[in-house]
Amino acid sequence: MQIIHRAGASFRLMAVYKKVIRWKEGCIWSSDEELALEAGRCGWKTISREVGIHRNLGIIHIEHGWRVYQGKRLRTRIIRLAIPETLDPEIIVRDLHHHTVHSGPSREVVHTVSSGPNHTVHCGPITIATIEEGASRDVSA
Structure with missing residues (x-):
């Protein structure tokens, strides 16, 4: 959250992560539309922008894949929480x-x-x- 605050980004998506993460796997499978509903019914484009911001900040990692659903091949996305490769020295991480x-x-x-x-x-x-x-x-x- 310190990273998001320093970037001047919204906390909306960060608040949703806790609700939608699959704790056993440590990942989020929700679509932008599903995340938007959890985030107070904002637009899916807003969530898409925020996902991009979080990816650029290094606090999430995204994996893309494919799955077959009702005979159709669908693109999938898995979001995993991450720590940026380099942290600003002013960022405090609890031990x-x-x-x-x-x-x-x-x-x-x-x-x-x-x-x-x-x-x-x-x-x-x-x-x-x-x-x-x-x-x-x-x-x-």
């Missing part, structure tokens, strides 16, 4: 392997999070000070 949680009443303690199927995060009991700062009394919240 997903080193997320930290700032917890405790004064937030001075940093704990590395190891989350996953067999790990849990324990931040400690809710204290009066954290409740006064606005924390929920419900520990599960």
